[in-house]
Amino acid sequence: MALDFTEYFEKYEAIVAEVDAVFKKFETEMPDLVKCGKGCSDCCYALFDVTLVEAMYINAKFNEKFSGMERSAILDRADKADRQIHKLKRKVFKASQEGRPVNDILLEVAKARVRCPMLDDNDLCSIYESRPITCRLYGVPTSIGGEAHTCNKTGFKGGEKYPTVNMDIILDRLLAIGKEIQTGVGSRFRELGEMLLPVSMAIVTEYDETYLGVGEKTNLRETSPEEEDKPREIIAPAAAKGPGKSAACASCTESKSSCETCGESIVLGGKE
Ligand code: SF4
Numbered sequence: 675m676a677l678d679f680t681e682y683f684e685k686y687e688a689i690v691a692e693v694d695a696v697f698k699k700f701e702t703e704m705p706d707l708v709k710c711g712k713g714c715s716d717c718c719y720a721l722f723d724v725t726l727v728e729a730m731y732i733n734a735k736f737n738e739k740f741s742g743m744e745r746s747a748i749l750d751r752a753d754k755a756d757r758q759i760h761k762l763k764r765k766v767f768k769a770s771q772e773g774r775p776v777n778d779i780l781l782e783v784a785k786a787r788v789r790c791p792m793l794d795d796n797d798l799c800s801i802y803e804s805r806p807i808t809c810r811l812y813g814v815p816t817s818i819g820g821e822a823h824t825c826n827k828t829g830f831k832g833g834e835k836y837p838t839v840n841m842d843i844i845l846d847r848l849l850a851i852g853k854e855i856q857t858g859v860g861s862r863f864r865e866l867g868e869m870l871l872p873v874s875m876a877i878v879t880e881y882d883e884t885y886l887g888v889g890e891k892t893n894l895r896e897t898s899p900e901e902e903d904k905p906r907e908i909i910a911p912a913a914a915k916g917p918g919k920s921a922a923c924a925s926c927t928e929s930k931s932s933c934e935t936c937g938e939s940i941v942l943g944g945k946e
Contacts, residue, residue, distance in 0.1 A: 729876035
């Protein structure tokens, strides 16, 4: 029997709706600073991973929408992107093994340009309605692990204070859905819900019982407790959770410097 992921997808769509509302608020309140628009594809060359629920969601939408030549062309592009990402991840791994400072490595990763396979020949997103949350928020200030970022094509300036979307909280919520999937399908993979993968991989993967660790045989290895103790891949976004933060914080666009719960920097380009 085919696995039914509807309840998880609905939860994911609820987060997407919140994220879109937050972006809309930025657009309405700071129209001169938010520059996202048709024809700009800067974010489509950035290197980022998606969580399990996003990967499965994108995969389902991709399968619904594409067939024939168009599908083959996207899969070819995904293969090319995957090879580039794999090479880059190996380079990052080697650099971390050699003891290079993490910030240097992250800076290099941030500068890397890999064209997203979903970007079509006209520089438009082929899954725009189903695009990941990272893409939906790329043009407004976000923070990961207390560090603020924004796309350099926007009007938001480094060193200035702005309302900032806390990506750690959004990531926690997405990972929580991943854990629910893991439990819901009865997976024996203890790290399944924490998986992070690039869009290129998300669309080519088949999320069947074998992959999810439901059946006897599998192509995804089980993790040992020792492996669980190892640090997560450096490219993956950190899932840091601040004490006492609620889910509502993720969609809050108020100044965090005035919020006792968040108490985080909202200065672009560094901590306060
Ligand atoms: S999914 Fe769409 S919006 Fe996101 S990076 Fe790929 S092409 Fe760009």
